[in-house]
Amino acid sequence: xxxxxxxxxxxxxxxxxxxxxxxxxxxxxxxxxxxxxxxxxxxxxxxxxxxxxxxxxxxxxxxxxxxxxxxxxxxxxxxxxxxxxxxxxxxxxxxxxxxxxxxxxxxxxxxxxxxxxxxxxxxxxxxxxxxxxxxxxxxxxxxxxxxxxxxxxxxxxxxxxxxxxxxxxxxxxxxxxxxxxxxxxxxxxxxxx
Numbered sequence: 001x002x003x004x005x006x007x008x009x010x011x012x013x014x015x016x017x018x019x020x021x022x023x024x025x026x027x028x029x030x031x032x033x034x035x036x037x038x039x040x041x042x043x044x045x046x047x048x049x050x051x052x053x054x055x056x057x058x059x060x061x062x063x064x065x066x067x068x069x070x071x072x073x074x075x076x077x078x079x080x081x082x083x084x085x086x087x088x089x090x091x092x093x094x095x096x097x098x099x100x101x102x103x104x105x106x107x108x109x110x111x112x113x114x115x116x117x118x119x120x121x122x123x124x125x126x127x128x129x130x131x132x133x134x135x136x137x138x139x140x141x142x143x144x145x146x147x148x149x150x151x152x153x154x155x156x157x158x159x160x161x162x163x164x165x166x167x168x169x170x171x172x173x174x175x176x177x178x179x180x181x182x183x184x185x186x187x188x189x190x191x192x193x
Contacts, residue, residue, distance in 0.1 A: 025049060026149055028064050028074060034128030034135065035076055038062070038105050038166060044157035045076070045165065051151035056082065057124060059096070059170035062152040065126075068141045076152060077126035077136050077143075078105070080170065081119045089114040089138065094127070101170055105129050114138050124148070 026047040033041050039062070047064045057063055057079045067073040081087040081096050088095040092109030095101070095116075110131040119125050123142035128134025137143070152165040 025153075026064070028076065028149075028152075030076060033133055034130050035062070035078075036130040036133075037107055038078075038129045039076065039152070039155065040161065042158075043155045043161055045155050046153045047150040048153045049150035051153075052148060056145070057148060057151070058082070060168035062165050062167055063124075063126070063143075064149040064152060065143050066147040066149065068143060068147060071147065074149060075135075077128050077134070078168075079124050080127050080137070081125035083119050083121045083123060085125070086116060086118050087114065087125050087137075088116040096170065103168075103170075105166065105168060106131055108132060110138065112138055 026049055028045045028047050030039050030041055030043045030045065039045070045064070059079055059082060061079050062076060063079055064074055064076050067075050080094060080101075086095075086097050088098075089110055090113045092111070093100045094103065094110070107130045110127075112132075114137075119142060122145045124145070125137045125142050127136045127138060151167075154164050155161055
């Protein structure tokens with residue numbers, strides 16, 4: 001009994017913690033510049049696999065997933081449209097459900113167009129923040145839900161680049177309401193004295 005308490009019990013606890021850790025968290029190295037300026041090549045990222053145990057990925061979240069073209073390769077991109085959304089890219093602007101997105105995180109506007117389309121059930125439309133140097137959904141593919149590994153959480157290497165990964169709420173409806181509010185504030189008459 002003393003052997004169990006002194007040796008076996010701590011080993012079993014450590015093993016259980018390791019299993020839980022690997023079930024909930026993964027590590028990922030960024031190889032390309034598709035997420036520049038948000039995430040740089042060579043950075044290591046902790047990915048929360050547990051983030052999507054009870055909910056679906058949301059607009060604006062940065063995710064790691066298995067490439068639909070080569071499932072042995074993992075990619076990192078930002079979710080732009082979720083199942084049921086419509087997507088269109090024209091004249092350097094991304095439209096989700098016919099509303100233009102404000103995207104402060106991109107390196108430059110896209111120099112390509114994507115025809116208006118609806119995202120099918122169980123799939124996600126993703127783009128890299130470095131829009132013109134990214135292999136992503138503008139190439140004609142979407143990400144099946146079962147290919148998603150998890151939500152990018154924090155960069156931990158190199159140490160001087162440590163930071164949490166920024167996710168942006170891309171709620172097109174809220175963005176449209178905000179723009180209408182800004183517009184009406186601009187055209188509202190000035191009060192007289």
